[in-house]
Amino acid sequence: MSQAQVAGFRRALIDHGLLGETPIDGVYGFAAGFAEIADALSAVLRRAMADADEHLRFAAVMPRADLERIGYFRNFPQLLGSVHCFCGDEAEHRALLRAHDAAEPWAAALPPSDLVLIPAACYTVYPRLARRGAVPEAGHIVQVEATCFRREPSPDPVRAQNFHMHELVRVGRPEQALAFRDRWLERGQALFRSWGLTAEIQPADDPFFGRAAVVMARSQRDRALKFELVLPVSDDDRPTACASANYHLDNFGRALGLSQADGGVAHSACIGFGIERVVLALFRHHGFASARWPRAVRQALGLD
Amino acid sequence: MSQAQVAGFRRALIDHGLLGETPIDGVYGFAAGFAEIADALSAVLRRAMADADEHLRFAAVMPRADLERIGYFRNFPQLLGSVHCFCGDEAEHRALLRAHDAAEPWAAALPPSDLVLIPAACYTVYPRLARRGAVPEAGHIVQVEATCFRREPSPDPVRAQNFHMHELVRVGRPEQALAFRDRWLERGQALFRSWGLTAEIQPADDPFFGRAAVVMARSQRDRALKFELVLPVSDDDRPTACASANYHLDNFGRALGLSQADGGVAHSACIGFGIERVVLALFRHHGFASARWPRAVRQALGLD
Numbered sequence: 001m002s003q004a005q006v007a008g009f010r011r012a013l014i015d016h017g018l019l020g021e022t023p024i025d026g027v028y029g030f031a032a033g034f035a036e037i038a039d040a041l042s043a044v045l046r047r048a049m050a051d052a053d054e055h056l057r058f059a060a061v062m063p064r065a066d067l068e069r070i071g072y073f074r075n076f077p078q079l080l081g082s083v084h085c086f087c088g089d090e091a092e093h094r095a096l097l098r099a100h101d102a103a104e105p106w107a108a109a110l111p112p113s114d115l116v117l118i119p120a121a122c123y124t125v126y127p128r129l130a131r132r133g134a135v136p137e138a139g140h141i142v143q144v145e146a147t148c149f150r151r152e153p154s155p156d157p158v159r160a161q162n163f164h165m166h167e168l169v170r171v172g173r174p175e176q177a178l179a180f181r182d183r184w185l186e187r188g189q190a191l192f193r194s195w196g197l198t199a200e201i202q203p204a205d206d207p208f209f210g211r212a213a214v215v216m217a218r219s220q221r222d223r224a225l226k227f228e229l230v231l232p233v234s235d236d237d238r239p240t241a242c243a244s245a246n247y248h249l250d251n252f253g254r255a256l257g258l259s260q261a262d263g264g265v266a267h268s269a270c271i272g273f274g275i276e277r278v279v280l281a282l283f284r285h286h287g288f289a290s291a292r293w294p295r296a297v298r299q300a301l302g303l304d
Numbered sequence: 305m306s307q308a309q310v311a312g313f314r315r316a317l318i319d320h321g322l323l324g325e326t327p328i329d330g331v332y333g334f335a336a337g338f339a340e341i342a343d344a345l346s347a348v349l350r351r352a353m354a355d356a357d358e359h360l361r362f363a364a365v366m367p368r369a370d371l372e373r374i375g376y377f378r379n380f381p382q383l384l385g386s387v388h389c390f391c392g393d394e395a396e397h398r399a400l401l402r403a404h405d406a407a408e409p410w411a412a413a414l415p416p417s418d419l420v421l422i423p424a425a426c427y428t429v430y431p432r433l434a435r436r437g438a439v440p441e442a443g444h445i446v447q448v449e450a451t452c453f454r455r456e457p458s459p460d461p462v463r464a465q466n467f468h469m470h471e472l473v474r475v476g477r478p479e480q481a482l483a484f485r486d487r488w489l490e491r492g493q494a495l496f497r498s499w500g501l502t503a504e505i506q507p508a509d510d511p512f513f514g515r516a517a518v519v520m521a522r523s524q525r526d527r528a529l530k531f532e533l534v535l536p537v538s539d540d541d542r543p544t545a546c547a548s549a550n551y552h553l554d555n556f557g558r559a560l561g562l563s564q565a566d567g568g569v570a571h572s573a574c575i576g577f578g579i580e581r582v583v584l585a586l587f588r589h590h591g592f593a594s595a596r597w598p599r600a601v602r603q604a605l606g607l608d
Contacts (some may be wrong), residue, residue: 020360020432024367024418029428032350032359035449039343046336055336056324059466060364060421060451061385063328064411073404077390077397081365082414083421084388085455086381090514093381100377107368107416110386112409113455114328115465117364117387124333128324145339147364147451151389151417161419162363210394 002235006156009234009284013157016288025153026161030276037279037290040301042145042166045273048191049168052143058124060147060162061115066127070255072119075216078209081117081149084110117149121165122270129171129266130256137261139172141180158233158240158277167272173260174249174267181227181247181269188229188243188271196297197281199229199242225249233281242278245271306539310460313538313588317461320592329457330465334580341583341594342468344605346449349470349577352495356447356472362428364451364466365419370431374559376423379520382513385421385453388414421453425469426574433475433570434560441565443476445484462537462544462581471576477564478553481573485531485551488575492533492547500601501585503533503546529553537585546582549575 013019013034020029030038046055061083067073073080084107086096092109099106118124121144129140148165170180185201192199204226205217220226225248228241246269252258253266260266282301286293290303298304317323317338324333334342350359365387371377377384388411390400396413403410422428425448433444452469474484489505496503508530509521524530529552532545550573556562557570564570586605590597594607602608 021435023369023435027363027365027367027419029360029362029432029448031361032447035359035361055339056333057335057339058333059331059453059464059468061331061453061466063331065327068404073410074401077392077400080390080414081417081419082388082390082411083453084386084411084414084416086384086386088381093514096381097378100372105416106377107386107388110384110388110416112388112411112414113385115331115385128333131325131327143336144333149363149365149387160363162365164363210397 002237005236006234010155010157012288013280013283018283018288019157025155026159028157028160033290034279037282037301037303038164038275040303041275041278042164043302044191044300045166046143048187049143052141052168055143056124056145058118058121058144058146060117060149062118062124063127064112064114064116067116067119067123069127070123070252072123075208076119076206079119079150079152079207081119081151083113083115083117085113086110118146119150120148121146121167121272122169125169126171126252126256126258126268130258134259134261135171135266139170139176141171142169143167144169156234158280160276163277164275165272166275167270169268169270171258171266171268173264177267177269178247181245181271184271185227185229185245188245188273192229192231192242194300195278195282196294196300197231197285199231200239202228202230204228204241204244223249231281233277233284240277240281241274242281243271243273245269306541309540310538314459314461316592317584317587322587322592323461329459330463332461332464337594338583341586341605341607342579344607345579345582346468346470347606348495348604350447352491353447353472356445359447360429360449362422362425362448362450364421364453366422366428367431368416368418368420371420371423371427373431374427374556376427379512380423380510383423383454383456383511385423385455387417387419387421389417390414422450423454424452425450425471425576426473429473430475430556430560430562430572434562438563438565438567439475439570443474443480445475446473447471448473460538462584464580467581468579469576470579471574473572473574475562475570475572477568478571481571482551485549485573485575489531489533489549492549492575492577496533496535496546498604499582499586500598500604501535501589503535504543506532506534508532508545508548535585537581537588544581544585545578546585547575547577549573
């Protein structure tokens with residue numbers, strides 16, 4: 001009974017004072033006991049990724065034009081959060097309020113702004129690097145954190161619409177990118193082990209939109225581009241991807257004009273950890289009272 | 305020359321590796337040296353506000369219906385970030401892509417979702433409390449953190465579109481709310497002093513939209529509802545509000561049906577700190593190299 005198990009896990013998180021009640025699936029208020037673990041985990045990941053060439057943190061929005069160039073609207077329109085703003089005058093505001101007060105739809109009149117919600121932390125990085133010019137011979141590694149949004153409302157607490165992602169991004173030659181992806185899959189798995197969690201490496205694909213999805217996803221698997229670190233969290237029968245490591249070939253390089261020092265198109269790879277998912281995995285496997293987690297786990301997370 | 309001073313401050317932050325370059329005003333990538341101070345400050349505020357009845361952290365979105373009930377679209381439509389999502393089928397996606405590929409506007413076709421960007425951390429709290437029922441006799445205090453959005457693009461780094469806010473919210477009887485506001489204005493000022501910053505308490509008003517703004521703002525000042533803790537940050541001639549403390553009368557209580565145990569309408573007050581603004585104030589007053597800040601400041605921030 002997976003559905004009952006998911007509902008029970010969510011209820012337990014609320015009852016233990018870790019998540020707030022919410023009227024909208026996948027939009028949570030995290031209580032102090034949850035936030036404390038999220039912060040500890042972020043600190044551990046920052047240290048694990050400390051040999052990056054730079055470290056950036058974003059709030060929640062990024063330039064719409066950057067995401068357009070990346071082709072996000074072609075591949076994942078169903079997941080996008082587009083930021084629309086009112087920029088009218090007083091007459092337009094009066095019209096808006098008349099609709100609002102009559103309980104008629106009014107927000108449809110808001111035009112799109114130059115911003116969208118960040119769907120993955122690493123998307124903020126590639127356009128930024130492309131604007132700087134060619135990638136150095138040794139390549140470039142960026143640690144990046146962001147509040148991300150994906151339109152996937154679900155009662156399952158592992159599938160939030162709004163969440164935090166911690167990534168390490170490698171840009172450079174094909175063999176640099178591929179070696180990085182494979183090395184970090186193992187390092188990622190070892191990190192989970194240090195947190196007392198057994199994560200399995202599984203081939204995966206992205207949730208492309210529409211009929212093309214089948215073809216795109218199969219190609220991703222055939223070329224062994226995407227792997228996830230999965231373990232049971234809310235549902236014993238359907239393990240949750242708590243991290244994923246990807247080799248993008250030269251997709252971002254071509255889309256954004258990101259080139260190598262020698263003039264070739266840059267390749268890229270990344271590993272990303274879903275902060276809330278890892279925290280939920282910790283509560284699931286070690287219990288809802290973090291003070292009683294195994295000593296080695298607490299120490300690995302810097303909690304003791 | 306205020307404008308040159310603001311531009312110089314922004315340039316210096318980028319040159320010292322604290323802020324990333326950005327193609328959009330007010331949307332920043334924060335580098336590690338900046339994020340480290342932001343985290344230290346958040347930890348200090350969490351401890352300073354630790355006697356709250358509960359502590360919640362939100363990502364970046366909240367229910368649209370809650371913000372509607374609060375009247376945000378009436379008073380501050382120009383600041384709103386409305387989250388719109390694609391929910392069409394393949395045919396609609398093809399139409400969207402045709403417009404996209406022809407460089408025609410396409411995002412206007414996206415309907416509003418049930419989510420908006422959080423404009424102030426405390427707005428997440430009042431509707432949540434109202435859903436729970438009457439406020440207990442002793443009132444209720446909530447510590448709340450959120451990534452906030454306000455549509456105010458500006459080249460001045462103190463005015464970001466997307467930023468973090470740390471608030472303490474008091475709900476209860478009028479005298480409880482007012483006493484809380486006044487006590488926290490002083491505590492806030494003392495906190496700034498502990499960080500080596502001299503913040504002045506100034507009466508203030510909110511940036512209401514349109515012609516009604518003058519009347520609303522004057523009423524706010526006449527009734528002494530809003531005060532800010534201000535100090536020079538990017539511009540010597542125009543001090544920046546780095547925190548604000550507000551008494552809302554029963555505005556939220558009435559709008560949301562939030563009542564007292566005795567049946568009366570609940571009053572509320574809050575104090576909010578703009579995390580990035582305080583961090584910028586620290587860099588402005590103590591220098592761009594945080595390792596060389598005065599020892600007492602570093603200790604107060606838990607950096608040593």
